[in-house]
């Protein structure tokens with residue numbers, strides 16, 4: 464049911480974990496199935512210098528979160544905000560139809576983490 | 589890599605002897621049991637013999653066994669056929685909220701036809717309360733359908749007591765015994781049921797065949813039309829290879845039942861106790877003792893079931909889960925929810941169903957691998973905090 468790529472990212476996910484002194488943190492719950500994802504970002508010079516995630520979710524949720532972090536690491540915040548779930552799914556060689564909703568988690572958690580970072584920046588100013 | 593199949597609740601491998609017989613009835617004995625010639629007579633003999641074998645397993649008369657395309661059809665038939673036959677007496681049906689969808693969806697269909705259905709709740713162990721059944725019965729009630737053993741959590745329902753209530757009021761009593769036949773002794777007279785569903789592929793027989801036991805004198809309408817087979821009740825040329833395979837599988841499992849029941853109960857308890865010992869934050873789902881010998885169901889907190897299944901599969905262990913992520917419907921198991929288990933805990937449920945081929949060594953292997961898998965997934969989970 465899953466592509467080899469999905470299984471590879473599920474088996475050996477990159478960027479799993481937390482960042483203790485993260486600049487932004489975003490957590491989302493999947494309204495469809497109840498799964499949860501949390502993203503941590505570290506920002507330097509307007510770019511995502513480091514990113515980590517934790518997922519309570521299915522195989523697709525774990526694989527997509529891992530792939531999403533890999534896709535945006537080193538990118539500017541503007542570029543990262545544009546990441547959508549289709550891109551993530553494509554990078555994994557596709558997802559079964561009923562698993563597309565899982566890939567929303569990663570993009571949404573990332574957006575929230577960036578928003579969190581940006582709102583903190585405003586406070587500082 | 590070691591391969592451990594722990595999904596016998598989903599299906600079982602066909603025994604070699606059974607597969608050989610199925611083959612024989614596809615090739616040498618291919619005749620149509622309705623034909624008058626020798627080919628037909630040979631086929632008819634096989635059909636009659638299978639009917640006796642299945643009847644023996646559940647303490648029925650051969651003429652009370654009606655072959656179907658499996659458990660699903662038998663459940664559909666029992667429920668819809670009874671409703672149609674007795675609709676002039678009343679239009680109320682009692683079932684439980686933890687039935688297999690083969691029964692639940694038949695009830696939903698009848699609701700559209702104007703029948704009223706009561707879906708009884710269950711307690712935290714997944715057990716239907718006799719009091720609730722009593723209170724649900726009205727003078728309009730025509731059918732009670734409650735499964736013998738639940739397929740997800742293995743809880744054994746008090747069918748005998750419920751059937752006694754039904755009998756008192758002239759209500760037809762059906763039980764889906766797909767998960768109890770061959771696992772624990774099942775006798776239609778002991779249980780006191782009028783209708784009982786059996787499926788072949790859960791007892792080391794072929795898929796796509798099963799039967800409905802219909803007690804002599806029970807009113808039931810046909811739901812299929814077109815021929816005189818199965819004493820005018822279930823038309824269509826018989827799936828003879830499947831039926832003879834089912835028959836032999838029934839005979840063989842009956843012979844081993846007692847021994848296998850004891851052996852599986854030991855393995856089951858070893859697995860449950862071993863997991864509870866080795867993994868924190870685990871909840872056993874279902875009744876601890878009123879439980880089918882082959883069923884283990886637990887919720888492992890802070891992780892999700894599909895990720896768990898994929899990880900176990902990579903280690904050669906085949907199991908199943910009531911997690912939303914595995915169901916296709918995106919809702920966690922209706923059975924676990926009915927037992928009052930919260931969504932996020934139902935999400936991390938793991939069902940392991942044992943069978944003939946499983947050994948002590950298999951259990952040891954699972955007890956070695958499962959904790960590693962759980963630890964890895966918990967390390968990834970935002971809900972898990974080591975200090976908990």
Ligand SMILES: Cc1ncc(COP(=O)(O)O)c(C=O)c1O
Pocket residue numbers: 597598657658659660661663688690735737738739764766767787788789796797798
């Ligand atoms: C309790 C129960 N009822 C009915 C069925 C359906 O049986 P079958 O697969 O033969 O249609 C199953 C099997 O999944 C079951 O576990």
Ligand code: FES
Pocket residue numbers: 493496497498520521522523524562564565568912913
């Ligand atoms: S994230 Fe819940 S099913 Fe995939």
